[in-house]
Amino acid sequence: MKKRIMVVGPTQSGKSTLANVLNDTTRPLKKTQDVIYGKNTIDTPGSYIENPAMYRYLIATAQTASHVLILVDQSRLTEVYPPGFAKSFTCPVIGVITKVDLTPQNKDLPIQQLKRIGVSEPYFWISLKDNIGVSALKEYLLGKHESSDKN
Ligand SMILES: Nc1nc2c(ncn2[C@@H]2O[C@H](COP(=O)(O)OP(=O)(O)OP(=O)(O)O)[C@@H](O)[C@H]2O)c(=O)[nH]1
Ligand SMILES: [Mg+2]
Numbered sequence: 001m002k003k004r005i006m007v008v009g010p011t012q013s014g015k016s017t018l019a020n021v022l023n024d025t026t027r028p029l030k031k032t033q034d035v036i037y038g039k040n041t042i043d044t045p046g047s048y049i050e051n052p053a054m055y056r057y058l059i060a061t062a063q064t065a066s067h068v069l070i071l072v073d074q075s076r077l078t079e080v081y082p083p084g085f086a087k088s089f090t091c092p093v094i095g096v097i098t099k100v101d102l103t104p105q106n107k108d109l110p111i112q113q114l115k116r117i118g119v120s121e122p123y124f125w126i127s128l129k130d131n132i133g134v135s136a137l138k139e140y141l142l143g144k145h146e147s148s149d150k151n
Contacts (some may be wrong), residue, residue: 003065003066004037004038004041004066005022005040005041005069005141006042006044006058006065006067006068006069007047007071008048008049008058008068008069008070009069009072009073010049010071010073010076011031011045011046011047011051012046012048013046013071013073013076013098013099014073015044016036018019018071018098018126019038019041019043021134021138021140022038022041023038023039023040023041024039031045031059032044033045035048038118040049040142042065044061044082049081062091062118065089066092066141067092067093067094068086068092068093069094070086070093070095070096070114070117071098072096072097073098073099074097074110075093075099075102075103076099077110077113079113080082081113082117083117084121085117085118086117086118087118094141095117095119095120095123095124096126096127097110097114097126098126098131099129100132101138110123121151124136124140
């Protein structure tokens with residue numbers, strides 16, 4: 001079975017925008033209401049990580065994923081993840097700091113937050129508006145993924 005990259009993060013943190021980039025698609029960006037399986041991704045609604053009753057569902061969904069991306073919106077640093085949450089997943093968990101075009105001075109807080117969640121470095125800083133860091137992340141995730149798992 002093809003493994004996909006699961007994208008988790010608070011509401012409006014840029015999950016669906018990133019999923020579009022990873023899938024080379026341009027799906028319209030309206031609030032994600034359900035888990036959406038794309039070519040390379042599993043996009044999740046922000047409300048799922050904001051609702052502890054949905055954690056089990058996210059963890060179960062990740063069982064078929066190659067990676068879990070934990071998004072932290074640098075422009076809006078809400079604390080939605082429980083401490084150690086990354087340890088719930090059996091696949092690699094990658095920390096992605098989004099919207100770095102909006103508040104470029106804010107570097108330490110997202111790092112502290114990712115450490116608290118239990119995500120190990122390296123972290124990726126991206127802007128999907130200014131196209132910063134995107135090709136490095138894509139290469140890291142899909143470079144090996146696609147060649148070993150084509151169908
Ligand atoms: N400035 C800026 N805006 C961004 C960036 N990435 C996404 N956005 C904008 O942020 C808004 C939310 O993006 P989405 O990708 O829909 O966010 P989401 O996490 O999927 O949101 P939900 O599905 O509601 O949880 C959109 O208006 C995007 O255009 C970025 O890197 N910089
Ligand atoms: Mg979305």
